[in-house]
Amino acid sequence: MKVMVLVKANEASEAGEMPSEEMLTQMGAYNEELVNAGIMLAGDGLHPSVKGARVNFHADGGTTVTDGPFAETKELLAGYWVWQVKDMDEAIEWARRMPNPEAEGAESSVEIRPVFTEEDFGDALTPDLKAQEDELRRRVEEQQQ
Amino acid sequence: MTEPAISRSIEAVWRIESTRLIAGLARFTGGDLDQAEDLAQDALLAAMEHWPETGVPANPGAWLISTAKNRAIDRHRRGRNLDDKYQQIGRETETRTDSVEAEVEARESDVVGDDVLSLIFTTCHPLLSREARVALTLRLLGGLTTEEIDRAFLAPKATIAQRITRAKRTLAEAKVPFEVPSEEDLERRLASVLEVIYLIFNEGYSAASGDDWMRPEMCEEAMRLGRTLATLLPDEPEVHGLVALMEIQASRMQTRVNSRGEPVLLLDQDRGRWDHLLINRGLAALERSESLGVPYGPYTLQAAIAACHARAVTASDTDWKRIVALYDALAEAQPSPVVELNRAVAVSMAYGPEEGLKLVDRLLGVTELSGYHFLPGVRGDLLQKLGRYDEAKLEFERAADLAGNRVEREVMLARAGECST
Numbered sequence: 001m002k003v004m005v006l007v008k009a010n011e012a013s014e015a016g017e018m019p020s021e022e023m024l025t026q027m028g029a030y031n032e033e034l035v036n037a038g039i040m041l042a043g044d045g046l047h048p049s050v051k052g053a054r055v056n057f058h059a060d061g062g063t064t065v066t067d068g069p070f071a072e073t074k075e076l077l078a079g080y081w082v083w084q085v086k087d088m089d090e091a092i093e094w095a096r097r098m099p100n101p102e103a104e105g106a107e108s109s110v111e112i113r114p115v116f117t118e119e120d121f122g123d124a125l126t127p128d129l130k131a132q133e134d135e136l137r138r139r140v141e142e143q144q145q
Numbered sequence: 146m147t148e149p150a151i152s153r154s155i156e157a158v159w160r161i162e163s164t165r166l167i168a169g170l171a172r173f174t175g176g177d178l179d180q181a182e183d184l185a186q187d188a189l190l191a192a193m194e195h196w197p198e199t200g201v202p203a204n205p206g207a208w209l210i211s212t213a214k215n216r217a218i219d220r221h222r223r224g225r226n227l228d229d230k231y232q233q234i235g236r237e238t239e240t241r242t243d244s245v246e247a248e249v250e251a252r253e254s255d256v257v258g259d260d261v262l263s264l265i266f267t268t269c270h271p272l273l274s275r276e277a278r279v280a281l282t283l284r285l286l287g288g289l290t291t292e293e294i295d296r297a298f299l300a301p302k303a304t305i306a307q308r309i310t311r312a313k314r315t316l317a318e319a320k321v322p323f324e325v326p327s328e329e330d331l332e333r334r335l336a337s338v339l340e341v342i343y344l345i346f347n348e349g350y351s352a353a354s355g356d357d358w359m360r361p362e363m364c365e366e367a368m369r370l371g372r373t374l375a376t377l378l379p380d381e382p383e384v385h386g387l388v389a390l391m392e393i394q395a396s397r398m399q400t401r402v403n404s405r406g407e408p409v410l411l412l413d414q415d416r417g418r419w420d421h422l423l424i425n426r427g428l429a430a431l432e433r434s435e436s437l438g439v440p441y442g443p444y445t446l447q448a449a450i451a452a453c454h455a456r457a458v459t460a461s462d463t464d465w466k467r468i469v470a471l472y473d474a475l476a477e478a479q480p481s482p483v484v485e486l487n488r489a490v491a492v493s494m495a496y497g498p499e500e501g502l503k504l505v506d507r508l509l510g511v512t513e514l515s516g517y518h519f520l521p522g523v524r525g526d527l528l529q530k531l532g533r534y535d536e537a538k539l540e541f542e543r544a545a546d547l548a549g550n551r552v553e554r555e556v557m558l559a560r561a562g563e564c565s566t
Contacts (some may be wrong), residue, residue, distance in 0.1 A: 036258075037161065038372030041422055082422065084365055086160060095155035096201075117399065 176323030330523030392427030463496035518547035
C-alpha cells in the first residue's frame with residue numbers, strides 16, 4: 001500500500017529557519033535508510049506558507065484568493081513523503097524513527113494517511129469521467145510539446 | 146501501548162529489521178542460515194516477551210541483534226544445548242568484546258550493506274532450484290512468514306517449509322561461503338539474483354495458477370528487493386534495468402483488470418489512471434541503466450520497451466517501430482521463442498497483421514511454445530483482424546484450453562464467441 005506522510009509545520013519552519021546542520025545530517029541518514037529499504041517513492045520539503053496562496057470557493061460559483069502566511073501553524077504542512085509499505089503498522093514504525101525536531105525545541109508531528117486505490121473508488125469513476133480525463137491528459141501533453 | 150498494538154508494532158519492527166538481523170547473524174554464524182534464522186527467531190520471541198512491559202526500545206534493530214548474540218552465549222554457558230553449532234558460536238562470541246551493542250553501533254553501514262548483499266547472493270545461489278531460491282529469498286529477505294509465502298504460492302505450508310529447510314541444508318552441505326561473489330563470478334551470480342526477483346514480481350503480476358490474476362503484495366515485495374539491490378550495486382546496469390521494468394509494469398497494476406476482475410489489454414487501458422509516480426521512477430531507473438553503457442542487457446531492453454508504452458499518451462501514439470527495433474536487440478541478447486512471439490505482435494502493429502502473422506506462423510512448430518496459450522491467442526487475434534473468423538475461432542478455443550487460470554480462459558472463450566457472429 002501507498003501512504004502519504006505529512007510533516008506538520010511549526011513556528012521555526014513557518015519562519016523559514018533552516019534546520020541545524022546536525023538535524024540535516026540526521027535527516028539525510030534517515031532518508032537514505034528509507035531509500036535503502038526500498039520504501040521511499042517520493043518526498044519533498046515545502047516553503048513556508050508566506051510563499052503560498054489559497055484559492056477559496058464560494059457558493060455562488062466565484063473564487064477568492066488569499067495570500068499566505070496563514071495563521072493556524074499546526075495545521076500547515078512543511079513537507080511530505082510517499083512510501084510503499086505493507087501496512088499502516090509498518091508506516092508508523094518507520095515514522096517513529098524520524099529524527100526528532102523536538103530535541104531542538106521545535107514542536108513536531110507527522111500524520112500518516114493511506115493513499116486511495118482504485119478499489120476504494122469502486123464504480124464512481126464512470127466512463128464519462130474517464131473520457132474527460134483522457135481528453136484533459138491529451139491537451140496537457142500537447143501543451144508540453 | 147495495548148497488547149494488540151504492541152504485537153502489531155513488533156510485527157512491523159520484524160518486517161523492517163529481519164533482513165539486516167538475519168544477514169548480520171549469518172555473518173556471525175559463518176554463513177549457516179539455519180542457525181542465523183534460529184537466533185533471529187529467538188530474539189523475536191524475546192522481544193514479544195519483554196517489549197509489552199518495557200515498550201519498543203529506541204533502537205530495536207540493535208536490541209534484536211545483541212539479544213540474539215547474547216542468547217547464543219547463554220546457550221553455550223548453560224551447556225543446555227550441546228549441539229556443536231551453538232558451542233562454537235558461544236565460544237566465538239565470548240572471545241569478542243563484552244558489549245555486543247557497542248560492536249553493533251560501531252559497524253559501518255557499508256558492512257551491513259555487505260551482509261545484506263551476501264545474504265541475497267546466498268539465498269539466490271544457482272546451486273538451488275528456482276523454486277527453492279524464490280522461497281528462501283522471500284523467507285529471509287522479505288520478512289514474510291511461511292504462511293504468507295504459502296498463501297502467495299497457494300502451496301501447502303509443509304511444502305514451502307520443506308523447500309526452505311532443504312535449501313538451507315543444500316547450502317550448508319556445499320559449504321557455500323557467505324560473501325559477495327568476486328568480480329569474475331558476479332555476472333553469473335547476479336543473473337540468478339535478478340531472475341529470482343523478477344520471478345517473485347511475476348508471481349504477483351500474472352499469477353500463473355489460481356483464480357486471482359494479480360497479487361500486488363508479491364509485486365511490492367519484489368520491487369522493494371530490487372530497489373534495495375540497486376542501492377547496494379549502483380554500478381550494475383541490469384539491476385536498474387530490472388527496477389525500471391518492474392516500476393513501469395507496476396504502474397499499470399490498477400488498470401490491468403476491470404471492475405469485474407477481467408484483464409484489460411495494454412492498448413485498451415485507461416492511461417490516465419496509470420501510476421505516474423511509478424512511471425517517472427521507472428523512466429529515471431532506465432536512464433540510470435542506459436547511462437552505464439551499451440550493450441543493453443535483457444532487463445534494460447524490456448524496460449525500454451515498457452517505457453515506449455509509458456511515454457505514449459494514447460495507444461495510437463505508440464512508437465511501434467522503435468518497439469520492433471528493441472525486440473530485435475532483445476532477441477539477440479536473449480534469444481527465445483517468447484521474445485519472437487512478442488516481436489511478431491510488435492511487427493503486426495508497426496507493419497500490419499499480415500506481416501505479424503507470417504512471423505507467428507514460423508513459431509507454430511516450436512516445442513517450447515506448444516503449451517503456451519499466448520501463441521494461439523495472438524494468432525487468433527491476427528486472423529480475426531484479417532477477417533479470417535473461422536480460423537480465428539479455432540485458435541481462441543485452443544488458447545482457452547491452454548490458459549492456466551479461469552479469468553484468462555474466459556477472455557479467450559469470449560473472443561472465440563466474437564468470431565462466430
